[in-house]
Amino acid sequence: MKRFVAGLVGVVLLIASAACGAQAPHAASFAAAPAITFPVGIRIVALARGPARPLPTTVWYPALFAGRDAPIAAGPFPVVIYSHGLHSLPARHAEIISRWVAAGFVVAAPAYPRTREDARNFTRADVRNQPADAWYVVGKVLALPVFAGHLDGSRIGAAGHSAGGYTTAGLFTPGHDHTLRGGIVIAGAGMAGAFAGPPAAMLFVHGTQDPTVPIEAARAAYDRVRWPKAFLALPGQDHGAYLTPGQPGFAKVLATTLDFLRWTLYDDPAARGRLALVG
Template sequence: MKRFAAGLVGVVLLFASAACGAQAPHAVSHVSAPRSSYPVGIRMLALSRGEARPLPTTVWYPAIFAGRDAPVAAGRFPVVVYSHGLHGLPAYHAQIISRWVSAGFVVAAPAYPRTRKDTRRFSRADVRNQPADAWYVVREVVALPAFAGHLDASRIGAAGHSAGGYTTAGLFTAGHDRRLRGGIVIAGAGMAGAFAGPRAAVLFVHGTADPTVPIEAARAAYDRVRWPKAFLALPGQDHGAYLTPGRPGFDRVLATTLDFLRWTLYDDPAARGRLALVS
């Protein structure tokens, strides 16, 4: 597991007034998120969006027992697409992803062809192509026979760290699919044309001492969002130490992101209430 430099303890959550008392985006009914936890299954997919864009994808999902290719647990689960940062891999984020999955979400994480670790043709500029890659992965995963009857394709979320946070923002452009109900931008900011189209919700997570993506960039992106939104600021923290279990801020980041996912993807009013009470 990739480690990040340590930051200082402390969290501030600002929740936009537009979100106060609001239903989850596109909510039709309130269905409580699962109360029990699930073992985590893992499936590796050899996806590709054309010959030039291989997208090997790791899918973590609620399972009957833990392990590779384990049977899927009973139920229908929302889908989250997770995007790694520059020189990253999905496995670097397995600790937080597996905890989301245990709470009742399916998470699909592609390794992007030009920004992943050890790619032979690294290109920072290729991030602009990754939102299309991410949505391709969502479409492929929800169509897999192995998950038939277990995925709720009407409830889709997105999350990502650093360049993956920019990728996540880039999914929410004009004309984006209405099934995309919430995004978590971790240590990232906006992308051209982001935060347009059908109503969704966005959570920003950022260290105040981030040397890679200054928090001002994230706040500027946050200010452009006209939907329900939240900003979780981690005082003194860097570019991602808080994504590692045991590091300062991890427990608060996990609790806040889980409640955000439960609210946006399960229409869970209790989770929404917990978000409102954080200060």
């Protein structure tokens, strides 16, 4: 993601109240969302879904102290799989990811083999293969011995920007695992077969002046969702300036996405209430 020129300040959040109850889909009794801010640890994991699909994955996690390979804090924590856009890398999304992690989430972000910034044989057509890559990474991260006992495989979320937003939508197809409780589609839209299977809450985040993925594409995907859903529209904003700290819209995007994650992955009623009151 490049640093874009900022647009107008302001957001509008539309939430489908008829479908949304006080709890997230597949609600269960979990520990409350952490009330503390965690240091952020980082670990790089060499994963691959076969020799032709290397998936080097950056895992950000709540830690005992900040830094590379720091010990993970006492969990268990929900896990979010994050997908980057075309010609991008996980590190370009570290600013917002690290803030989610500090609030009590583990975030795993693979670098996709054919759409990453330095990809050989780049092709946008490979996005259709990325949902399977993403779910493969989830399973591998959950099984890492270094995180044993600290991750909760029953609380999985997904998020992504641009082509990563399409990848995120593609995770929610018929037969998707019931542990996938919510998705955040940022500057993206739907994918064939998306929004079917077990109910899962969806949040769409989009700039109204996005020149890359028109907001109408995101609204069309939003309209197809028959689950609890919300749409955060950022007036005057482009394809992603609002993901950069200090840019107009960043604070609202961070607050809204955090509340969405707290609601869907911690069943936090206060976070759900804040979502309903925005706009």
